[in-house]
Amino acid sequence: MHDCVIHIYVVGMPNTSTRPKRGRRNRRVPREDPARNELVSRSLESAQQCLFNQDYGTAFVHYLLVLNLAPVLKDFASESFRFTLFKWADELDSLGRIQDLFDCYEQALELFPTDEVIINSMGEHLFRMGFRDEAAGHFHKALKLKPDYPEAKENFYRVANWLVERWHFLMLNDRRRNHKYQQAIQKAVEGGCNTVLDIGTGTGILGMCAKKAGAAEVYACELSKTMYELACEVVTANGMNGRIKILHMKSLEMEVPKDIPKRVSLVVTETVDAGLFGEGIIESLIHAWNHLLLPPQSTQDPSRPPSHAGRVIPAGATVFGMAVQCLEIRRHHRLCVSEVGGLATAAAGELHSPVSCSSEDDSTEPYTTERLSRLPGGYTPLTEPFNALDIDFNNVQELEGLCSREVSRVRLPVTGEGLLDALAVWFQLHLDQQSSLSTGPKEDTCWEQAIYPVQTPHNFPLRPGDELIVEISCRDAYLRLCSVAVARDGREFRLDDCLDPDIPRNNPGPSGNPNPSLNAEAELCSALACLGTEQSSGPRDYTMLECAEMALLNNQPYHDSFRRALAKLITNLKDARSVQGPSQGQGLEVMPLTDPPSGPMDPGPDPFYVLDVSEGFSVLSLMAASQGQVKAYSSVEKTQHQAVLRRLAMANGVPEEALEFWLNQVEDEQAVLQRPSREKLWSAIILDCVETCGLVRQKLMEKATLARCLLEDGGQIFPERIVLYGMLVESDTLLLESAVQGQEPTLGFNIAPFINQFTVPVHVFLDLSTLQCRHLSDSVELFILDLMNTNANYTNRDVKVQASASGRVTAVPFWYQIHLNEEISVSTFNQDSHWKQAAVVLHQPLAVREGDWVRLAVTLQKSSISISASIEEEAGETGTVDSVKSPLSDCL
Numbered sequence: 004m005h006d007c008v009i010h011i012y013v014v015g016m017p018n019t020s021t022r023p024k025r026g027r028r029n030r031r032v033p034r035e036d037p038a039r040n041e042l043v044s045r046s047l048e049s050a051q052q053c054l055f056n057q058d059y060g061t062a063f064v065h066y067l068l069v070l071n072l073a074p075v076l077k078d079f080a081s082e083s084f085r086f087t088l089f090k091w092a093d094e095l096d097s098l099g100r101i102q103d104l105f106d107c108y109e110q111a112l113e114l115f116p117t118d119e120v121i122i123n124s125m126g127e128h129l130f131r132m133g134f135r136d137e138a139a140g141h142f143h144k145a146l147k148l149k150p151d152y153p154e155a156k157e158n159f160y161r162v163a164n165w166l167v168e169r170w171h172f173l174m175l176n177d178r179r180r181n182h183k184y185q186q187a188i189q190k191a192v193e194g195g196c197n198t199v200l201d202i203g204t205g206t207g208i209l210g211m212c213a214k215k216a217g218a219a220e221v222y223a224c225e226l227s228k229t230m231y232e233l234a235c236e237v238v239t240a241n242g243m244n245g246r247i248k249i250l251h252m253k254s255l256e257m258e259v260p261k262d263i264p265k266r267v268s269l270v271v272t273e274t275v276d277a278g279l280f281g282e283g284i285i286e287s288l289i290h291a292w293n294h295l296l297l298p299p300q301s302t303q304d305p306s307r308p309p310s311h312a313g314r315v316i317p318a319g320a321t322v323f324g325m326a327v328q329c330l331e332i333r334r335h336h337r338l339c340v341s342e343v344g345g346l347a348t349a350a351a352g353e354l355h356s357p358v359s360c361s362s363e364d365d366s367t368e369p370y371t372t373e374r375l376s377r378l379p380g381g382y383t384p385l386t387e388p389f390n391a392l393d394i395d396f397n398n399v400q401e402l403e404g405l406c407s408r409e410v411s412r413v414r415l416p417v418t419g420e421g422l423l424d425a426l427a428v429w430f431q432l433h434l435d436q437q438s439s440l441s442t443g444p445k446e447d448t449c450w451e452q453a454i455y456p457v458q459t460p461h462n463f464p465l466r467p468g469d470e471l472i473v474e475i476s477c478r479d480a481y482l483r484l485c486s487v488a489v490a491r492d493g494r495e496f497r498l499d500d501c502l503d504p505d506i507p508r509n510n511p512g513p514s515g516n517p518n519p520s521l522n523a524e525a526e527l528c529s530a531l532a533c534l535g536t537e538q539s540s541g542p543r544d545y546t547m548l549e550c551a552e553m554a555l556l557n558n559q560p561y562h563d564s565f566r567r568a569l570a571k572l573i574t575n576l577k578d579a580r581s582v583q584g585p586s587q588g589q590g591l592e593v594m595p596l597t598d599p600p601s602g603p604m605d606p607g608p609d610p611f612y613v614l615d616v617s618e619g620f621s622v623l624s625l626m627a628a629s630q631g632q633v634k635a636y637s638s639v640e641k642t643q644h645q646a647v648l649r650r651l652a653m654a655n656g657v658p659e660e661a662l663e664f665w666l667n668q669v670e671d672e673q674a675v676l677q678r679p680s681r682e683k684l685w686s687a688i689i690l691d692c693v694e695t696c697g698l699v700r701q702k703l704m705e706k707a708t709l710a711r712c713l714l715e716d717g718g719q720i721f722p723e724r725i726v727l728y729g730m731l732v733e734s735d736t737l738l739l740e741s742a743v744q745g746q747e748p749t750l751g752f753n754i755a756p757f758i759n760q761f762t763v764p765v766h767v768f769l770d771l772s773t774l775q776c777r778h779l780s781d782s783v784e785l786f787i788l789d790l791m792n793t794n795a796n797y798t799n800r801d802v803k804v805q806a807s808a809s810g811r812v813t814a815v816p817f818w819y820q821i822h823l824n825e826e827i828s829v830s831t832f833n834q835d836s837h838w839k840q841a842a843v844v845l846h847q848p849l850a851v852r853e854g855d856w857v858r859l860a861v862t863l864q865k866s867s868i869s870i871s872a873s874i875e876e877e878a879g880e881t882g883t884v885d886s887v888k889s890p891l892s893d894c895l
Contacts, residue, residue: 043073047080054083059091063107070114077114084111085120092128104128119145123155130158135165136228157701157867160763166229167761169740171205173449174273175758176739180440180449181750185212187316187434188271192216195309196269200224200295202254202287203274206754207234210247213271215751222263224250229761236757254287257295266297268309271316277372277442278453278482279320279394279430285402285480288315292399299397315396322392322430323443324484326471328421329382332373334557335550336425336456344562344626350654351647353545355458356553360485369483371550372451375427375444377773379834385423385465386415391475391484410476414490417469422462423498426473426484428453455484459498463489546643551695552620554837561829561837565721566626568823569613569687572719573630576611576686579717610634611686612679614665616706618691620644625652627687628661636665636679676709684715690790692725693819693831696767697841699725699788699866707790720790722821722828727786729817729870731857732842733810734776737766741844764844765868771816771832771840779812779851780804785861786868802859803875806851815859815870816842843870 050065066084070077088111095104108125115121126141139162145155174180188209192199197219201210204223214221225231231251238247250262259266270291274282292299296313333339336356341348359367375382391413395401429442429452442450457463465471470490476483488497548556555561613635615624624637625648639645645664652662679685688710694700710720738744742762743755783804789795806812818832818840831838849872851857856875861868 039072043069043076046072047076050087051083054087057090059087059094062087063091067110067114074114081115081118084114085118088121089124092124096128101132117148119148119152119155122148123152123158126155126158126162130162135162138162139166139229153864153867157865160765160867163761163763164767166227167233167758169766170449171758172740172742172762175206175208175743175749175754177449179447181208183434183438183440184209184271184273184316185750187438188212188269189216190435191269191309191314191316192218196314197310198265198267199269199271200254200263200267200291202270202272202291203282204234204249205230205273206758207237207247207249208750208752208754209271209273210249211238211241211243211752212750213269214243214247218269220267221247222250222267223247224252224254224257226251226253233757237752237754240753240757254295255290259295263295266295266313268297268311268313269316270296270313273317275320275430275432276453277451278370278428279322280477280480280482281370281453283480284396285405285477288396289399289402291315292402299399317432317434318397318436319393319395319433320430321390321433322394322428322482323388324391324426324428324473325388326385326415326417326423326465326473326486327375327382327425327427328385328419329375329378329424330380331378332382332454332456333422333424335554337458337460337553339557340559343556343559344566344622345629346622346625346651346655348556348651350650351546352650353460354548354553354556354647355545356456356550357547358454358456358550359458360455360483367547369481370428370453370455373454374451377770377775379770379772382427383419383421385417385419385421386471387418389413389415391428391473392477392482405477406480408477410474413473413475415471415473417465417467417471420466421464423457423465423471423486423489425457426455426486428455428482428484453482455486457486457498463498465489546647548620548644551837556620556622558835558837560833560835562622562626564823564827564829565623565689568721568827569627569630571824571827572687573611573633576717577632580608608632610661612636612683613687613689614638614676614679614685615689616665616676616691617689618700620647621689621691622648622651623689624648625655625657625662627689628652628657629655633661633686634679635662637662638665640664640666676706676713678713684718685710685713686715686718687721688713688718689721692722692788692790692821693838695838697769697818697831697839698765698767699863699868701866703866704788704790704796708793711791711793719824722823723789723791724822725788725790726784726820726822727788727817727861727863727868728782728820728832729785729815729843729859730778730782731780731804731806731812731851731872732774732776732778732816733813733848734774734842735813736775737814737842737844738848741766764846765841766814766844767841768839769816769842771818771842772834774816776814776816777808777810779806779808779810780857781807783859785815785817785859785870786863788863798863800861802861804857804859806853806855806857809852811848811850812845812857812872813848814842814844815872816840817868843868845870845872849874 046065046069050062050069053059053062053065066080066087070080070084088107092104092107095107108121108128111121112118112125122141123145126138126145129141130138139159142155142159142162145152146159149155189212192213193216197217199210199213199218199221201207201213201221201223204210204225207223210221210223223234225234228251231249234249238244238249250257252262257263270288272284272287274284274287276282292313297311298313300307300309300312300314336358338348338351338354357367358369358371360369394405427444429444432440432442434440442448442452444452468491471486472488472490472495474485474487486498488495611633613624613627613633615621615627615636616638617623620639621637624635627633628635637648639648648662652659676688690703690706690710692700692703707720714720742759743749749755783802785802786800787795818830820828820830822828830836832840849857851874858873858875860871
């Protein structure tokens, strides 16, 4: 039974089952079907009533019935139908009913096949569940239907970075690399290798090189659906459709004669990453030799023609390594500070990133990747480069025995003084006996270097005369290099041994880099003392934080600023209460979604409620709780991370009841922003505003709008305001990373128009301090987001900036000044920042002369920023904004 009845009259519905009479023109009006009209009317009533009662599943079923029976109502009901679909999909998602969720979207798209909003929403669900190729297809389709649809555009840009990673553009722009591969392939084909398989074809360029060189048969395989479709387009556009067979599958799944008719004489591939083996080249080549390639040329039968023997390009590789000191690596992988935001960190236990070669945890990655030449602060070599491994890709026995090799030890003479932070690794790829490519840190290469960080709870100062002992293995077909020990004065000690806590440690903060020789002897003596007891204490107990979370925890200026801002707010609120009396929870009445949290409360004065909804690991809630008379709630979700915060609270004298975990209290994780209890409002809400990559977080302003409604009088959102700064630069590097450049075809092939479809105008994860670029202006204020005052915000702004030098404006890098209050702010662009910067790359470079005025049209839709630039003919026109110098301009 319904509580109320909504009368809706449907008039003149066509009877679609009535057979029309023959004839040139049917003059009769179709007869109405009263029973169908009644069913449609009642179902529509029921749908709207269910919607009112938040019974979205039943409402969705009623809408499906109505719109299938009466398609003429689609325009009338489309908005309500969308709303119902999205709400029901969220419920199904939270219940884990994934198949039902996608069934609902399929039913919706049968009714509205060209609805860009539904298509985009389905893409968002697909992306969250890891179906990136399918998600990209939906975003792309939504954009074709409505090119100016901001949500679809932002989603497509985000997913494009996953599907066509930026290194594809760098590789295609690397003429030296392309030419060397082409020469090696042409030499092999002309030498008799006339059947070719391109493993991991990408754009198809290597397979096309083989066909152009004269190979009789060329096959290619590609696992990524996006890249497979791209390769098919490229091959067709270059007149090779039907001459190159491209398979959408892993090479490991290929069989003869099912997928290719016979074994091939040449495999070409570039399935290598910065660590050489990370993309599975060992496994794929073992399978190729056993199932897809002809047997290799035998020394016992040198007369066998090349067309009857198998070979691989590249033929092999040599791996090199070097120990380095690097502050930027250190602060992203282990705890470097003894105090943060007024909290002593010793009780946190051992914290480090999930990048480790340790055999104790198979969930970790053995290395990360960095471009050493672009690391902020640079790096210091502590050893000479050493040969870590030689591998012959044309020797299947060597490939098969790689993972079972015994762990090898190398002793590296230390040549430089500093703290041991990582092993940096690169390789030389031998295409054939004459030609090779290097990925070394001093090379002009499209590859980054592999970084094996040292994961120890303390710093290890090295000095000339020491020997660093490194273990090298290939477990799970990953190359693993682990710094395990240091030898000094004839004695050897392991890096993971404990230090005597009574001996002072040389533990520089992330912003400082003192002389590592200070206290070096004390630290070494402490390590040597541990050798007296050769007893293993078992696996080390540690907690993993993501690299960005670790860098955040090491960011002392950020936390000190928050501590001062929180202290000022609490002091002001205490003063206000002392004048006005205790707060009675006055403010906008927002009904709570849950009952008040249970648990012991401070029997003293009414506490101030602080909610931290930062993403990932954050100590800001604990810092608030340490202020006294504060009940703080943390959004930290992982059990291990909650345990760390509890340990820190106990060690820093924060009462147990002063800190709680908000996600343990709320029933719906989607509804994080709600009252602390039925009668109370928040004194402060901390929002995570900027992603580590350098972009504004999605739905930030929506969250801020809701958060304002949940604040007590005098309460505050942190931060209260974000100011976006930028500058004009000329950077060929950004151009090379954004699209295939130039008018000439790549090796004679037309590739650029196809892969450049995946060009994204906003580049993220930039280190502006080391970016190769020319500054063409001072920094200027581009945009302001006011989280405390909705009326102060806007979506478009024109900014006028004067060129300080002549050149081509290719990009506008940007960063943020995050204002916690009127006096205290933090920047996303300084040496301690855990944030990276981002940049908008202009569609066409803009030529400027020194003194020219450039008008920047800045638009912020949701969290997507776009900037267009044009020359301002006359300064001082109406609507322009004078350039405002950034407080960070001197840092640039």
